[in-house]
Structures are given as C-alpha cells and as structure tokens.
Amino acid sequence: MKYCKKCLQTDTRPNIVFNKFGICPACVYFYSTREINYSIRFKKLEKILTDIQKNRKNKYYDCIIGVSGGKDSTRQALWVRDKLKLRPLLVCLSYPPEQVTRTGTRNISNLINLGFDVEIVSLGPKSWKKLLLNSFVENCNWAKPSEQALFSSLPLAAKRHNIELIFHGENPGYQLGDMKTVGKNGYDGNNIFKMNTLGGGSTKWMEKAGVDKKKLFHYSHYSKIKKNKFNIIYLGYFWSNWSLKKNGVIASLHGLNLRLDKFSNTQDIKGVTALDEDWVIINQMIKYYKYGFGRVSDYINEDIRNKIINRDDAIKILEKYDGNCSEEYVDSFCKYLGISKKFFWKIVKKFTNKKLFKVNNLSRPVRIFKVGIGLNGK
Numbered sequence: 408m409k410y411c412k413k414c415l416q417t418d419t420r421p422n423i424v425f426n427k428f429g430i431c432p433a434c435v436y437f438y439s440t441r442e443i444n445y446s447i448r449f450k451k452l453e454k455i456l457t458d459i460q461k462n463r464k465n466k467y468y469d470c471i472i473g474v475s476g477g478k479d480s481t482r483q484a485l486w487v488r489d490k491l492k493l494r495p496l497l498v499c500l501s502y503p504p505e506q507v508t509r510t511g512t513r514n515i516s517n518l519i520n521l522g523f524d525v526e527i528v529s530l531g532p533k534s535w536k537k538l539l540l541n542s543f544v545e546n547c548n549w550a551k552p553s554e555q556a557l558f559s560s561l562p563l564a565a566k567r568h569n570i571e572l573i574f575h576g577e578n579p580g581y582q583l584g585d586m587k588t589v590g591k592n593g594y595d596g597n598n599i600f601k602m603n604t605l606g607g608g609s610t611k612w613m614e615k616a617g618v619d620k621k622k623l624f625h626y627s628h629y630s631k632i633k634k635n636k637f638n639i640i641y642l643g644y645f646w647s648n649w650s651l652k653k654n655g656v657i658a659s660l661h662g663l664n665l666r667l668d669k670f671s672n673t674q675d676i677k678g679v680t681a682l683d684e685d686w687v688i689i690n691q692m693i694k695y696y697k698y699g700f701g702r703v704s705d706y707i708n709e710d711i712r713n714k715i716i717n718r719d720d721a722i723k724i725l726e727k728y729d730g731n732c733s734e735e736y737v738d739s740f741c742k743y744l745g746i747s748k749k750f751f752w753k754i755v756k757k758f759t760n761k762k763l764f765k766v767n768n769l770s771r772p773v774r775i776f777k778v779g780i781g782l783n784g785k
Contacts, residue, residue, distance in 0.1 A: 408699060408763065408781040413438075414708040415721055415779060419698040419760075422587045437712045445647040452594075452645045456491065459572050459638055469493040470572035473500075473561045474525065475683045476514025478651070479576045481658035483642055484523055487574060495574070498564045500557045501529045502684050503536075505743050510664045511683030517662040528560045534622045540744050541616035547697070547758035549740075550690045552613065556626050558599060562637055563625065571636065575599065577643040596639035651709055655679035672733035675702060685736050695730030696759040696772050703729040722779040729778075 409418045411431035418425055425431055463469065472487060474480035474497045487495050499515055501507065519525055538552035561573050575596050579588045587601040610623045643649040659665065659679070666675060666682055673688050680702065681687040688702075695701035703725055710716045716724075741751050756766045762782065764772035776782045 414711045416708050417700050448645050464569040468496040470495050471565050471570050472574045477682050478655040478658040478679045482654045497523050497525045499527045500560050501527050503532045506684050513664045534618045573639045575641050578641040594641045594644040596641050686740050688732050688736050692730050692732035699763045701729045725778045
C-alpha cells in the first residue's frame with residue numbers, strides 16, 4: 408500500500424496507476440490544468456456542439472443530463488442551460504420509497520422549480536431488491552445494479568427521444584484515477600462503463616441471480632444499442648473551477664437541500680454528497696474496508712490539491728472520520744433486504760482487506776495501516 412506523494416490517494420484504488428514519481432493520476436491532471444487556457448477549451452466545446460447540432464433530430468431537447476438533484480447534476484444542468492444556452496432533458500433514476508430520502512425528492516422538485524423538464528425512471532421494486540441483495544452477497548457492493556441502471560438510463564433515454572448528446576460531469580479517469588474509463592481524449596465519455604463498479608455493464612450476472620431477462624431492459628449496457636451513435640461528453644474537462652466544494656456552493660445558492668446528519672456518521676465532511684439516498688454511506692464504509700480509503704479521502708485529496716488543508720492536518724481527519732457509518736443506516740439497509748446485522752457484518756468482513764484491517768467477531772474491522780504511510784512504512 409502506497410500513498411501519492413502529493414495527496415493521500417492510495418494505490419489500492421482499482422485501475423489506478425501512479426507515475427514514476429509516485430504521483431496519482433488525479434494530481435497529475437490537477438497540476439496540468441494550471442497551464443490550460445479554458446477560454447480556448449470553451450471555444451472547442453462550442454465547435455463540438457455546433458457540429459452535433461447540425462444532425463439534431465429532436466426539435467425540443469438538445470441534450471440529456473443524468474440527475475439525482477445533487478450538487479454536481481444541479482450545477483451541470485444550470486451551466487448547460489445558462490452558459491451553453493441549450494435545452495437539456497434531465498433524466499433521474501428513482502430509488503424505491505424505502506431507499507429514497509426526503510432531501511432527494513425535494514432536490515428533484517427544486518430542479519423542476521428551476522424550470523427544467525425532468526423524466527423520472529422507476530424500476531420494478533422486486534427485481535431491484537433481488538439484485539441489491541445478490542450484489543451485496545456476491546460482491547459486497549449493493550450499488551452495482553443501481554449504478555448500472557443509472558448509467559444505462561441515459562443512453563436508453565437518448566435512444567427513446569432521438570437525442571445524440573449526453574453530458575456527464577467529472578472524468579473518473581483523470582479526476583479520480585480510474586484509468587480504464589479514459590477515452591480517446593479528455594472529454595470522451597464513451598468508456599464510462601469500464602468503471603470498476605460497472606464491470607462493463609453486462610447483465611448476465613443478473614440473469615444468474617434469478618431475474619427474468621425481460622425485466623432487465625433498463626439495466627442494459629448502451630453498447631447493445633451502439634447502432635445509435637451518441638456523443639458522451641465530460642463537462643468537467645471544460646470547466647476551470649469544477650470541484651466538489653464549488654459545485655456544492657453553487658447548487659446551494661440555487662436551492663439545493665443539504666444533508667443534516669453529522670459528518671461523523673456519514674463521512675460527508677461537506678454535507679452535499681449522496682443526498683438522494685442513505686445507503687451509499689454504507690458502500691463508502693465498505694470501500695474503506697476493501698481499499699483503505701473512503702469518501703473523506705476523496706474530499707480531503709481535493710482540498711490538499713487546492714491548498715485548503717495541509718497533508719499533516721488531512722491525515723488527522725482521515726484517521727478520525729474515513730470509513731465512518733452510523734448504525735442507523737446499517738439497520739435500515741438490513742431491514743429493507745430482510746437480513747440480520749450478523750449476516751451483514753459476516754459479508755462485510757469476508758470482503759475486508761485482511762492486509763489492511765484486523766478482523767474479529769467482536770467489533771468492526773480495525774485499521775492496521777498508518778494513514779499517509781501505509782503498512783510498515785511501505
């Protein structure tokens with residue numbers, strides 16, 4: 408286990424590759440942006456959009472943006488409409504009533520009140536629950552089917568409405584380090600299904616889980632409809648000030664409802680992440696046990712790069728808060744899936760990285776690596 412020489416990203420993130428100087432891809436990209444002329448990039452985006460618009464088939468919408476109502480999607484929608492002067496159709500994948508939060512529904516309502524058209528996709532609850540349980544037991548990642556449905560919903564909506572252009576926010580290859588998602592250039596999003604959690608977007612595992620193939624349409628990988636040519640673009644590539652904090656501030660100024668729970672329960676030190684449902688907090692805790700970093704790391708690393716916090720103080724915060732998750736979220740998750748907490752922790756501990764954590768039957772896994780250093784200084 409090694410840490411980036413600049414920030415506190417570990418080399419345990421799936422698909423990440425540090426350069427020969429021991430620096431993570433996110434830091435390499437961040438420091439390279441200091442030399443970028445974003446006015447030129449914006450003109451490039453305008454040229455791309457002009458070319459796309461020549462073949463536009465839909466008379467009412469120019470593009471599609473996937474939204475949860477959170478900070479990133481709210482800012483994207485505003486920027487596309489107000490800066491690019493486009494008319495976007497917003498597509499939201501709705502969670503079941505037991506999972507969605509009041510904050511999440513209020514934030515979707517906020518987008519509607521801001522003047523956007525929002526198309527909501529709701530999936531069959533029985534199949535949804537079966538897939539969540541199977542993915543949790545087999546992968547210790549309940550979110551895999553929901554993420555697959557989320558990222559499939561956009562090209563499926565694009566096909567349905569004859570819209571060629573799809574916008575995403577950050578590039579997970581450059582801005583997070585998942586290098587398998589990198590496309591032919593910095594804004595090409597056509598490899599997004601190569602993200603570690605999506606695993607290529609295949610639905611075969613869902614069929615093996617006992618879900619009828621006819622019920623998996625909304626989980627289908629967009630390559631299955633590749634005869635429809637889409638332009639999938641990462642907007643973050645064209646913004647000089649894309650950041651978790653900046654997106655949160657701008658979205659809040661436009662009516663975003665924030666999370667009220669203490670960040671010691673959620674790992675959300677900004678209070679603006681995963682507002683639409685609570686169980687992603689569980690997944691972030693599990694990510695911490697699998698790889699040695701959680702949501703707090705993602706925030707802190709960005710703050711280190713922006714010189715908001717120094718590395719030593721960041722280490723103290725990670726030691727105290729990374730991987731935290733309140734028992735109430737575990738309780739509600741277990742109740743929804745119909746499993747005991749004993750079974751829940753059995754699965755979590757099965758997938759916990761035993762090189763990074765000490766596992767016993769009496770407590771949650773205990774960290775044995777030193778934040779900022781690794782294992783035995785290695």
